[in-house]
Amino acid sequence: MEKRVTFGGGVLPYLLVLPQMIITAVFFLWPASQAVYQSVQLPDPFGLSTTFVWLDNFKFLLSDRYYLESFQTTAVFSVAVTVLSMGLALLFAVMADGVIRGASTHKTLLIWPYAVAPAIAGVVWLFLFNPSIGVVAFYLKYAGYHWNHVLNANEAMLLVVVAAAWKQISYNFLFFLAGLQAIPRSLIEAAAIDGAGGWHRFRTITFPLLSPTTFFLLVVNIVYAFFDTFGIIHTVTAGGPERATMILVYKVYADGFVGQDLGSSAAQSVILMVIVAALTVVQFRFIERRVHY
Amino acid sequence: MIEKRGLASAVPHIILILGIAFMCFPIYLTLVASTVTQEEIVHPPLPLLPGPHLIENYKDALFSGVNVPVMRMLFNSLVMAMAIAVGKIAISLLSAYAIVYFRFRFRMLCFWTIFITLMLPVEVRIVPTYEVVAQLNMLNSYAGLTLPLIASATATFLFRQFFMTVPDELFEAARMDGAGPLRFFKDILLPLSTTNIAALFVILFIYGWNQFLWPLLVTTDPQMNTIVMGIKQMLPTADDWGNWPVTMATAVLAMLPPIAVVVFMQRLFVKGLIETEK
Numbered sequence: 001m002e003k004r005v006t007f008g009g010g011v012l013p014y015l016l017v018l019p020q021m022i023i024t025a026v027f028f029l030w031p032a033s034q035a036v037y038q039s040v041q042l043p044d045p046f047g048l049s050t051t052f053v054w055l056d057n058f059k060f061l062l063s064d065r066y067y068l069e070s071f072q073t074t075a076v077f078s079v080a081v082t083v084l085s086m087g088l089a090l091l092f093a094v095m096a097d098g099v100i101r102g103a104s105t106h107k108t109l110l111i112w113p114y115a116v117a118p119a120i121a122g123v124v125w126l127f128l129f130n131p132s133i134g135v136v137a138f139y140l141k142y143a144g145y146h147w148n149h150v151l152n153a154n155e156a157m158l159l160v161v162v163a164a165a166w167k168q169i170s171y172n173f174l175f176f177l178a179g180l181q182a183i184p185r186s187l188i189e190a191a192a193i194d195g196a197g198g199w200h201r202f203r204t205i206t207f208p209l210l211s212p213t214t215f216f217l218l219v220v221n222i223v224y225a226f227f228d229t230f231g232i233i234h235t236v237t238a239g240g241p242e243r244a245t246m247i248l249v250y251k252v253y254a255d256g257f258v259g260q261d262l263g264s265s266a267a268q269s270v271i272l273m274v275i276v277a278a279l280t281v282v283q284f285r286f287i288e289r290r291v292h293y
Numbered sequence: 294m295i296e297k298r299g300l301a302s303a304v305p306h307i308i309l310i311l312g313i314a315f316m317c318f319p320i321y322l323t324l325v326a327s328t329v330t331q332e333e334i335v336h337p338p339l340p341l342l343p344g345p346h347l348i349e350n351y352k353d354a355l356f357s358g359v360n361v362p363v364m365r366m367l368f369n370s371l372v373m374a375m376a377i378a379v380g381k382i383a384i385s386l387l388s389a390y391a392i393v394y395f396r397f398r399f400r401m402l403c404f405w406t407i408f409i410t411l412m413l414p415v416e417v418r419i420v421p422t423y424e425v426v427a428q429l430n431m432l433n434s435y436a437g438l439t440l441p442l443i444a445s446a447t448a449t450f451l452f453r454q455f456f457m458t459v460p461d462e463l464f465e466a467a468r469m470d471g472a473g474p475l476r477f478f479k480d481i482l483l484p485l486s487t488t489n490i491a492a493l494f495v496i497l498f499i500y501g502w503n504q505f506l507w508p509l510l511v512t513t514d515p516q517m518n519t520i521v522m523g524i525k526q527m528l529p530t531a532d533d534w535g536n537w538p539v540t541m542a543t544a545v546l547a548m549l550p551p552i553a554v555v556v557f558m559q560r561l562f563v564k565g566l567i568e569t570e571k
Contacts, residue, residue: 007394007474019388021388021406027440028409095308095312096305116552119525227416
């Protein structure tokens with residue numbers, strides 16, 4: 001897509017793109033190339049010199065039990081967050097789509113948690129489930145269950161999943177609701193006249209017509225769970241107990257800033273960049289398809 | 294609606310109310326916790342109704358805090374969110390204008406350079422970006438806090454898409470009347486873009502306000518902490534009970550501005566959200 005009519009050349013267009021180009025070059029391209037460069041280097045223990053080690057950092061990573069475990073943790077975490085937040089959001093959106101009275105109040109009350117920062121969401125959920133003072137932990141104890149996510153790996157995972165999903169429901173809800181409202185009423189009514197019940201209509205008409213929205217949200221939610229949940233992990237569990245909630249992004253931080261293992265951290269960054277690039281390509285191919293369908 | 298019979302029509306309402314309870318209850322308890330005393334919190338269960346200590350807890354948080362008064366952190370967050378939102382919009386408007394309305398050498402190169410920044414969120418390049426900012430002596434400065442987050446492909450693409458839909462006739466009429474490139478931009482394109490700019494501003498403000506990892510790395514000086522990252526230091530640790538009421542008051546203060554933006558500018562917010570993800 002191009003404009004038919006344009007201004008002539010001259011120096012002006014260069015001046016207009018200059019600010020963005022400078023920032024992109026200094027804060028994106030330079031660091032990214034540094035990451036690639038460092039990922040094939042091994043600094044000596046005093047940081048005085050580095051040796052070129054080809055792909056040793058990657059080889060080491062891929063044979064590192066902790067790194068592979070972190071991959072697995074990330075997979076479990078992101079699948080759980082995606083399924084939980086998209087499932088609940090779809091349920092709420094379908095219900096809100098059917099409701100007429102009070103619809104905008106419902107909508108407002110469901111979407112505002114989007115504005116809560118992941119780190120703050122972490123603080124809030126940590127407060128509810130704090131083993132010694134948390135309200136929910138207290139009532140669980142009252143009911144005979146001793147909640148302690150500080151020691152129990154599964155409970156820690158559950159807590160970060162719930163906190164991360166809770167924050168993302170609003171976003172998914174908005175997109176599902178927009179998708180539902182775009183479905184022509186006449187289709188649903190025709191099916192109802194043919195005698196299809198509510199569940200049957202949802203399964204054979206509404207859900208298939210929502211599939212572009214669902215697929216789009218799938219990618220967005222995976223990206224969210226991979227990268228934007230750093231704040232939740234950092235405030236709630238800091239990757240613990242025993243690395244049970246050490247997702248990949250958190251490990252880059254832990255190894256690079258806490259562990260000072262720059263070569264490994266850079267190699268992990270490069271692997272993450274490849275993952276983001278792949279997800280972006282998937283998303284764009286899908287959008288191209290949606291434009292033409 | 295198709296079916297509206299007795300009990301069946303109540304089900305959506307019940308599910309929605311349960312959903313709203315799930316979404317709002319944690320925030321409500323945070324609010325309650327910010328109005329009681331430390332004693333009431335450390336001896337659970339927490340009362341379910343707000344207590345009388347609202348003013349003293351918030352005063353405590355705003356003017357003394359833990360490392361630094363929360364007032365200071367709120368100010369830093371505001372500067373950061375505004376700088377990111379305004380900065381992103383400004384540079385994206387200019388570069389999108391150049392890419393759409395001019396033909397120049399390296400135009401496609403610029404386009405693709407902007408495009409690849411989509412693939413490099415700050416989380417994946419933290420260590421090298423930190424080193425670059427450290428080398429530029431920008432640690433603990435507003436420039437270091439905001440500049441690395443300002444370049445954005447999404448905003449540029451949004452404006453590019455929008456400029457493509459502006460009718461060519463407007464451009465031709467402006468040329469006919471003798472308007473130059475800057476005049477056309479200022480008097481025609483900008484006024485047409487106001488809704489888009491406002492919608493984007495809402496999204497970017499929330500994005501900037503809610504940043505966590507980047508401020509955590511570049512602000513070692515408590516005076517430069519933002520509220521979203523600063524709250525981490527208020528949480529109790531193994532050998533410290535912390536001060537929960539003040540921490541929860543800080544959490545409420547940290548949520549308030551972005552929530553206010555979402556609630557009061559809901560239409561712009563929804564528009565911005567849906568358009569930036571297209």
